[in-house]
Amino acid sequence: MSGTNVIRLNSKWMEGSGPNQDIVISSRVRLARNIKEIPFPHLLPENREREILDMVKNIVEGKVIGNQGGAFEVTNLLELSTLEKWVLVEKHLISPEHAQSNGPKGVALRVDEAISIMVNEEDHLRIQCLLPAMQLNEAWHLANQVDNFIEESIDFAFDREKGYLTSCPTNVGTGMRASVMLHLPGLVLTRQANQVFATMSQIGLTVRGMYGEGTEASGNLFQLSNQVTLGVSEEDIISHLSSVTLQIIEQERYARKALMKEGGEQLEDRVWRAYGVLSHARIITSREAMGLLSELRLGIDQGLIKGIDARIFNTLIVLTQQAFLQKTAGVELSPFQRDLKRAEIIRTKLTEKLGGEKND
Amino acid sequence: MLCDRCKQRPATVHFTKIINNEKYEQHLCEECSKEISQFAFGSHQGFSLNKFLANLINYDPSFGGVELGYRAERCDNCGLTYTQFTQGGKLGCNHCYQAFENKLDPLLKRIHSSRIHKGKVPERAGGKLKVEKEIESLRNELQRLVGREEFEKAAEVRDKIKELEKKLAG
Helix, strand or coil, X not given: CCCHHHHCCCCHHHHCCCCCCCCEEEEEEEEEECECCCCCHHHCCHHHHHHXXXXXXXXXXXXXXXXXXXXXXXXXXXXXXXXHHHXXXXXXXXXXXXXXXCCCCEEEEECCCCEEEEECCCCCEEEEEEEECCCHHHHHHHXXXXXXXXXXXXXXXXXXXXXXCCXXXXXXXXXXEEEEEEECHHHHHCCCHHHHHHHHHHHCEEEEECCECCCCCCCCEEEEEECCCCCCCHHHHHHHHHHHHHHHHHHHHHHHHHHHHHHHHHHHHHHHHHHHHHHHCCCCCHHHHHXXXXXXXXXXXXXXXXXXXXXXXXXXXXXXXXXHXXXXXXXXXXXXXXXXXXXXXXXXXXXXXXXXXCCC | CEXXXXXXXECCEEEEEEECCEEEEEEECHHHHXXXXXXXXXXXXXXXXXXXXXXXXXXXXXXXXXXXXXHCCECCCCCCEHHHHHHHCCCXXXXXXXXXXXXXXXXXXXXXXXXXXXXXXCCXXXXXHHHHHHHHHHHHHHHHHHHCCCHHXXXXXXXXXXHHHHHHHC
């Protein structure tokens, strides 16, 4: 079985609808959990890791949690090709580290891909809920539900004082990392982004690139997440991150308004140029595509470009990633072939959405 | 030659990759090459939190002054030694938190806002713990109410605490 689940086109978060969808691309809550008395994955021999994977499979496979979204399917990563694993990374369903690890590691995915559970990553279980737009509360409630469901069958490593015990001491306590992926072209163009980010660490939050730890920010996309997990409740973390996010949203809207007011023609020219290149280019690198897609999205959000659904951005930023491209093509592609394929996919998607109508 | 990526700075780093007889060249400036190497497909070499943590424990005098005897200290359950922890930044099992408590506590205090968990308690296993936590938070609430001289509400909270304490004892 070559992972039917990974070639699914859309994850729930890529639909892109919800509160503040013009700026917040997705909301995520991740809970780290370990099984009592069993050494953490990095100390476990393969046979014991397999036992844990089987245990999780017995608990969640085929189950529907929360009356929607479909049932869980558990996949052993050993059954997937490298490419398929990287597709999961590009859809944010597993971490890059998990994709690169060997041995009986696994992932449990709900059909709508709003919930993924990494098995034997740094911790035995990493329950993750990923929803479109600004839905941090919803993501936390969903993650909490899944956590409760699994806890009916597993004794988690928990200490009254220290909370949920995790492999890395930076996750102990709630074991929770909540994050939002933000699209902030306004703050970047007005050169305020770095200033805003610098203040984040002072209030206990971290800013990262699109694919988390150690990745580059591209397409003006940034991930904002909590740093502290011990000494604060889950609700505190969510409400703190939410209120800071709302502030940033306001700043971004303000920056966009200023751009429209002070450089409306330049901005209009810029976003239409982005559209022009995207809809006609024959060769395009990932970096160029991400930058132009971001500008296109800005143009649509500001009403400068009409007739294209803004959420095409959410789909294309994943479809044009390198593993996804190769998966779609069905063969391995050289970097140059990828740039050709990427340009083709973007062109097709853009004209599809326009329905052949003239837009200007 | 200008950098392929930023097209501004001169290219000083030259890559040649040959995959399936296909030659792929890239000319980058130093800054771009650094950024790119952080997230190269299949060779993730980004910043590692665990390594960072390990270095913090190893080089910070407030952790590094660990006496030799302690370095050999071992967790009875999983066998991880303290030295191994300082090297990898990862603990071995739930017992490690007790085994290395003396050394971990200052670290936790530095990373987090407090050393005491205030969040969720497991629904099933934590039944008793949950009641204890609830009593604790009610006690805080009681103090607040008394401070604000809202005695009627305080009395209600006090009764609730008594009820929960009975539940714990029984």
